[in-house]
Amino acid sequence: MSSSVPLVVRLLASSVSVASRAGKIVRDVMSKGELGIVEKGKDDYQTEADRSAQRCIVASLSAQYPKVNIIGEEDGPESESELPSDWIISEADKEVLSLECPVNLHSVKEEDIVVWVDPLDGTSEYTQGALMLKRDPWERWKMYLTHPLISIKWYLSLLQSNYGFLEHVTVLIGISVNDKPVAGVIHQPYYKTMLDGEKIMGRTIWGLQEVGVGGFTPAPPPASLIITTTRSHSNPLVEKALQVMNAGQIVRVGGAGFKVLQLLEGKASIYVFASSGCKKWDTCAPEAVLSAAGGKLTDILGNYYKYGGAESRPNKTGVLAAVNDELHSYAVKRIPQELKDALSK
Numbered sequence: 557m558s559s560s561v562p563l564v565v566r567l568l569a570s571s572v573s574v575a576s577r578a579g580k581i582v583r584d585v586m587s588k589g590e591l592g593i594v595e596k597g598k599d600d601y602q603t604e605a606d607r608s609a610q611r612c613i614v615a616s617l618s619a620q621y622p623k624v625n626i627i628g629e630e631d632g633p634e635s636e637s638e639l640p641s642d643w644i645i646s647e648a649d650k651e652v653l654s655l656e657c658p659v660n661l662h663s664v665k666e667e668d669i670v671v672w673v674d675p676l677d678g679t680s681e682y683t684q685g686a687l688m689l690k691r692d693p694w695e696r697w698k699m700y701l702t703h704p705l706i707s708i709k710w711y712l713s714l715l716q717s718n719y720g721f722l723e724h725v726t727v728l729i730g731i732s733v734n735d736k737p738v739a740g741v742i743h744q745p746y747y748k749t750m751l752d753g754e755k756i757m758g759r760t761i762w763g764l765q766e767v768g769v770g771g772f773t774p775a776p777p778p779a780s781l782i783i784t785t786t787r788s789h790s791n792p793l794v795e796k797a798l799q800v801m802n803a804g805q806i807v808r809v810g811g812a813g814f815k816v817l818q819l820l821e822g823k824a825s826i827y828v829f830a831s832s833g834c835k836k837w838d839t840c841a842p843e844a845v846l847s848a849a850g851g852k853l854t855d856i857l858g859n860y861y862k863y864g865g866a867e868s869r870p871n872k873t874g875v876l877a878a879v880n881d882e883l884h885s886y887a888v889k890r891i892p893q894e895l896k897d898a899l900s901k
């Protein structure tokens with residue numbers, strides 16, 4: 557790889573390649589059927605796919621960029637087992653390598669960068685998606701009975717959905733410099749495209765400050781106000797914030813990455829989550845990609861989060877994102893003060 561390419565662009569190009577490999581790991585764990593679900597806290601789970609995808613991303617990036625501070629969601633005791641050699645990716649996406657680096661990022665050093673990794677965003681949707689891969693209805697029912705995350709209401713909505721909610725799953729790699737997300741990758745392992753009659757799995761969307769987004773073509777916002785929000789972490793405050801938006805439609809989907817894709821694809825115009833459940837690794841890459849496309853992601857008070865390595869992990873004051881500044885200010889103004897106060901406490 558040419559070292560004349562500025563560091564941020566090289567790191568983004570490497571992240572595009574490694575996110576795609578991590579996405580294959582996510583699919584492979586699902587195909588094997590042994591999800592290895594571990595409960596980390598209330599409504600908070602981890603699977604073998606989360607653990608393995610993170611090992612692949614962290615090992616690959618830290619081998620090439622040893623002084624970059626890489627923070628992953630699934631940090632914990634290091635696994636004893638050796639990493640398969642094909643999990644270490646040293647390739648870098650050629651299209652991204654040829655991008656013009658913004659002038660203010662030209663001289664960024666490894667020490668100035670914090671990378672936030674969410675190896676699998678939408679873990680609830682991933683584990684529920686496993687059910688839909690069981691073709692035999694009896695097998696599916698047996699799996700439901702032993703599944704820790706699914707209520708009967710969800711089970712019924714899953715049966716109505718075509719492919720479960722696997723499309724909501726993303727791999728997120730966010731690159732921040734001086735507290736600010738400047739570049740990011742959102743990879744969708746279960747996005748399907750047909751090419752010459754052949755099914756291709758996965759697509760990778762990237763964003764770079766001042767340059768724009770790649771990997772897909774963004775669409776204009778919908779004509780009426782459509783809000784996207786959580787489908788698996790709701791509570792009375794989350795619902796209150798939705799009521800006040802006066803939206804024509806509310807779309808409930810999984811994952812922070814997928815909700816930002818909904819905004820970029822013209823399926824919704826505002827993302828509202830008035831709860832403290834999201835963490836820095838959930839929003840760093842989505843914020844970078846959205847802002848590169850002209851959108852804005854903040855907390856529900858309208859303040860930007862900071863992404864330095866010493867910042868606390870939780871996004872305590874919620875998430876509010878929109879496709880442009882005008883819709884973002886509209887949403888901030890609509891949120892009642894008592895709701896803002898309740899989350900700021």
Ligand SMILES: Nc1ncnc2c1ncn2[C@@H]1O[C@H](COP(=O)(O)O)[C@@H](O)[C@H]1OP(=O)(O)O
Binds near residue numbers: 790
């Ligand atoms: N209460 C919570 N506990 C743990 N993670 C949460 C919580 N709420 C949200 N998240 C994280 O934020 C993402 C977006 O939330 P939602 O889908 O509810 O809108 C979730 O997929 C999850 O990331 P992850 O799946 O990586 O653990």
Ligand SMILES: [Mg+2]
Binds near residue numbers: 600601602629679
């Ligand atoms: Mg999680």
Ligand SMILES: [Mg+2]
Binds near residue numbers: 678812838
């Ligand atoms: Mg997440």
Ligand SMILES: [Mg+2]
Binds near residue numbers: 606629674677678679
């Ligand atoms: Mg995750």
